[in-house]
Amino acid sequence: MKKITNCRLCSACCPVEVNIEQGEITGAKRITPFEKTISCLKLVNVRKIIYSKQRLQKPLLREKLNEDFKEVSWQEVLSFIAYKMNKIKEEYGASSVALLRGMAADWGTSWDYAVRLMSAFGSPNAVGNGSVCFVAREMAHNYTYGAITIPQVKDSKCIIIWGKNDRNTLPQMAEAIIFAKERGAKLIVVDPVKTFFTEMADIWIRIKPAHDGLLAMAIINEIIKKRLYDRDFVDNYCIGFEALRDIASFYDAEKVAEQIWVDADLIKETAKIYATTKPACIIDGNGVDMQLNIFDATRAICILRAITGNIDIPGGDFIPQPIPIRNIQLKEKISDIKSVMYKYPLFEKFHPTWGLHGQSTLIDAIIDEDPYPVKMLLVQSANPAVTMMDSQRVKKALQKLECLVMIDMFLNKTSNYAHVILPASSCFEKTQINRAYIRNCFIMLQQKVIEPIGESKPDIEIIFELAKALGLKEYFPWDTVEDALDFQLEPTGLKVEDLKNNPQGIWYEKPRFKKFEQEGFKTPSKKVEIYSERLYESGFDPVPFMRGIHGQTISFEKEGYDFIGISGERVSCFTHTQFRHVDELRNIEREPFVDINLQDAQKLFLKEQDLVEITTPRGKVTMKIKISDVVPEGIVRIAWGWGEVDDKWNLNNLTDDLERNPVTCTPSGRSFYCKIKKLKF
Numbered sequence: 001m002k003k004i005t006n007c008r009l010c011s012a013c014c015p016v017e018v019n020i021e022q023g024e025i026t027g028a029k030r031i032t033p034f035e036k037t038i039s040c041l042k043l044v045n046v047r048k049i050i051y052s053k054q055r056l057q058k059p060l061l062r063e064k065l066n067e068d069f070k071e072v073s074w075q076e077v078l079s080f081i082a083y084k085m086n087k088i089k090e091e092y093g094a095s096s097v098a099l100l101r102g103m104a105a106d107w108g109t110s111w112d113y114a115v116r117l118m119s120a121f122g123s124p125n126a127v128g129n130g131s132v133c134f135v136a137r138e139m140a141h142n143y144t145y146g147a148i149t150i151p152q153v154k155d156s157k158c159i160i161i162w163g164k165n166d167r168n169t170l171p172q173m174a175e176a177i178i179f180a181k182e183r184g185a186k187l188i189v190v191d192p193v194k195t196f197f198t199e200m201a202d203i204w205i206r207i208k209p210a211h212d213g214l215l216a217m218a219i220i221n222e223i224i225k226k227r228l229y230d231r232d233f234v235d236n237y238c239i240g241f242e243a244l245r246d247i248a249s250f251y252d253a254e255k256v257a258e259q260i261w262v263d264a265d266l267i268k269e270t271a272k273i274y275a276t277t278k279p280a281c282i283i284d285g286n287g288v289d290m291q292l293n294i295f296d297a298t299r300a301i302c303i304l305r306a307i308t309g310n311i312d313i314p315g316g317d318f319i320p321q322p323i324p325i326r327n328i329q330l331k332e333k334i335s336d337i338k339s340v341m342y343k344y345p346l347f348e349k350f351h352p353t354w355g356l357h358g359q360s361t362l363i364d365a366i367i368d369e370d371p372y373p374v375k376m377l378l379v380q381s382a383n384p385a386v387t388m389m390d391s392q393r394v395k396k397a398l399q400k401l402e403c404l405v406m407i408d409m410f411l412n413k414t415s416n417y418a419h420v421i422l423p424a425s426s427c428f429e430k431t432q433i434n435r436a437y438i439r440n441c442f443i444m445l446q447q448k449v450i451e452p453i454g455e456s457k458p459d460i461e462i463i464f465e466l467a468k469a470l471g472l473k474e475y476f477p478w479d480t481v482e483d484a485l486d487f488q489l490e491p492t493g494l495k496v497e498d499l500k501n502n503p504q505g506i507w508y509e510k511p512r513f514k515k516f517e518q519e520g521f522k523t524p525s526k527k528v529e530i531y532s533e534r535l536y537e538s539g540f541d542p543v544p545f546m547r548g549i550h551g552q553t554i555s556f557e558k559e560g561y562d563f564i565g566i567s568g569e570r571v572s573c574f575t576h577t578q579f580r581h582v583d584e585l586r587n588i589e590r591e592p593f594v595d596i597n598l599q600d601a602q603k604l605f606l607k608e609q610d611l612v613e614i615t616t617p618r619g620k621v622t623m624k625i626k627i628s629d630v631v632p633e634g635i636v637r638i639a640w641g642w643g644e645v646d647d648k649w650n651l652n653n654l655t656d657d658l659e660r661n662p663v664t665c666t667p668s669g670r671s672f673y674c675k676i677k678k679l680k681f
């Protein structure tokens with residue numbers, strides 16, 4: 001039997017056709033409209049992941065961290081958690097119980113129920129990791145033109161890929177890029193690292209890490225100076241263009257070139273091609289997200305889209321038409337309570353259903369007890385001991401908790417600090433609607449295609465069970481997850497049943513372009529806010545980079561280290577720290593490496609496979625080196641996600657979590673100055 005669902009083994013959320021025989025998955029393949037397709041190694045090995053012997057099948061409990069876990073019943077474990085949560089609530093207040101959520105269980109409907117539980121319990125602290133993922137990017141888009149745009153790659157004539165590597169991370173987008181390129185689209189890639197797409201590009205801008213904002217300002221300046229901007233769009237739909245003209249003039253290509261390691265002529269050429277080839281779109285990604293200057297840098301990139309008139313046109317950058325599902329997060333119940341993220345009030349409130357995505361503030365609250373102590377933490381689908389910046393600090397915090405509950409499919413390094421582990425079902429064992437299918441007009445169901453493994457439960461059901469154990473059933477009146485989803489879907493007139501009957505997805509409405517002509521933009525002024533009054537009133541630069549760069553661009557810049565370390569590739573076979581226990585995937589990438597340029601290797605007397613130690617003020621990693629031209633001189637790239645296998649390979653031993661973007665709470669997980677030395681055997 002074949003069933004259609006969407007895969008959620010990574011955030012690409014691909015539509016897939018799954019083969020099922022006798023209730024078991026025997027294989028799966030991606031559904032894509034493109035002829036040239038990209039195979040996903042994780043999906044090829046789906047059986048090894050879903051039926052892994054290491055899947056958690058029963059709840060685990062221990063009173064103390066130095067004891068072994070014992071298997072217990074759901075009833076016992078739920079009463080234990082409810083008892084602990086209520087005890088902490090009595091002693092310190094409900095806010096001292098927090099929930100931390102990674103991206104693996106999705107930030108669509110399944111996130112809504114987690115937030116609802118915390119709101120019903122009385123804690124505002126449902127925290128996600130979007131400050132280092134794409135939520136900070138989304139805020140920069142929102143503050144400029146009211147929504148995060150979706151690049152219309154397939155129909156574009158000029159594509160800029162800015163700090164993204166969809167070949168490994170989003171196959172459907174990579175296929176669209178290849179499709180457009182083969183039909184003559186120009187391709188410009190901004191990336192310090194050589195990738196599949198830099199090899200295919202017409203222009204490769206090998207930028208100095210974390211200097212994207214300055215590049216964007218220099219391109220803006222060039223476009224304005226040469227009068228290549230879309231005057232009609234700027235006059236009718238933007239505010240702040242005059243201020244932008246003045247500020248951008250400080251970022252002249254000749255002046256900026258050396259600082260960002262890019263030839264001035266290349267900046268000028270890029271400006272000319274991007275502004276004169278219509279339609280054009282920009283794909284911005286995580287290479288820009290995890291930078292200290294994320295907010296202004298992304299705003300500057302957004303402004304480029306606007307002044308060239310590429311917003312909301314076919315082949316440009318589309319303003320999405322979100323599906324109007326009901327907001328069930330019950331935030332009104334906790335709106336007066338100070339959250340751990342109170343120092344980032346704009347980021348906290350910029351969106352009605354994003355929760356608090358400044359995860360670093362949770363660690364502050366545990367360690368410094370500011371604004372109050374957080375004593376108990378529920379971690380759902382995340383591995384913070386490895387994935388949050390500055391692992392030593394995170395571990396110190398986890399150790400300080402009175403109780404840590406994890407909801408996961410596997411044990412991971414964070415489980416070392418847990419008292420309770422609840423077994424979660426995989427994406428193929430549960431029904432939910434993912435964020436990718438609510439944020440725009442196309443909706444598709446992630447539907448259960450096999451029964452949960454062992455005693456594992458779907459994430460939403462676990463939340464229902466916790467609510468019941470806490471005596472909060474009145475807030476969760478639904479008998480099944482599908483009933484709850486129907487309640488959320490009610491304003492759309494759709495039901496889960498309709499989505500099941502159309503497993504390949506439904507166009508809720510047809511995409512409409514140039515919506516701004518009738519509706520304006522979803523900003524306070526209804527215009528594209530090159531100048532943002534909201535930012536000005538809150539003490540931030542109303543126009544990006546108005547006062548130059550905020551703080552340092554790369555961590556430990558002032559500490560006299562000689563190399564820039566950057567966070568490694570997201571290889572196609574793994575998702576962050578996941579799946580390294582799967583032999584078939586591990587055989588593709590056996591161990592992590594540090595990529596280094598030949599000139600640097602020679603300077604340091606290093607040869608292929610030599611073991612090196614990399615240090616920053618926060619800690620160290622040791623790995624073998626791989627000599628290649630993927631990185632330029634002065635940069636080493638350190639493999640990502642391997643801290644799950646061994647702490648000596650944990651990249652986040654090196655990163656900083658103290659300096660952050662003042663708007664979005666984003667630390668620099670992407671780049672940091674470091675030292676490298678050869679280790680003797």
Ligand SMILES: Nc1nc2c(c(=O)[nH]1)N[C@H]1C(S)=C(S)[C@@H](COP(=O)(O)OP(=O)(O)OC[C@H]3O[C@@H](n4cnc5c(=O)[nH]c(N)nc54)[C@H](O)[C@@H]3O)O[C@H]1N2
Nearest residue numbers: 163164165169190193209210285286287570572574575576
């Ligand atoms: N296989 C796989 N797929 C995934 C994931 C995974 O772990 N594995 N994770 C998922 C998640 S949660 C996310 S957020 C997405 C992220 O997906 P992407 O946004 O594609 O992020 P990365 O793959 O990290 O690629 C970022 C690119 O930015 C470049 N870069 C690094 N530093 C800089 C810089 O300073 N400036 C510029 N311009 N570029 C820079 C890198 O060299 C890299 O080519 O992927 C999702 N998909």
Ligand SMILES: Nc1nc2c(c(=O)[nH]1)N[C@H]1C(S)=C(S)[C@@H](COP(=O)(O)OP(=O)(O)OC[C@H]3O[C@@H](n4cnc5c(=O)[nH]c(N)nc54)[C@H](O)[C@@H]3O)O[C@H]1N2
Nearest residue numbers: 102103104105133381382383387407408424567576577669
């Ligand atoms: N230095 C550095 N730091 C980074 C990054 C980087 O590139 N460099 N990337 C950042 C980014 S963009 C992100 S998104 C984060 C990722 O950070 P995390 O979200 O912590 O990353 P994962 O390693 O994917 O951990 C996911 C956990 O969820 C479990 N899981 C998988 N599916 C499910 C499910 O359906 N339900 C439940 N309950 N559990 C599930 C997995 O077994 C795994 O233990 O890391 C960030 N940190």
Ligand code: SF4
Nearest residue numbers: 007009010013014040
């Ligand atoms: S890219 Fe991600 S979502 Fe798509 S099939 Fe592969 S693992 Fe699944």
Ligand SMILES: [Mo]
Nearest residue numbers: 103132133134
């Ligand atoms: Mo992410």
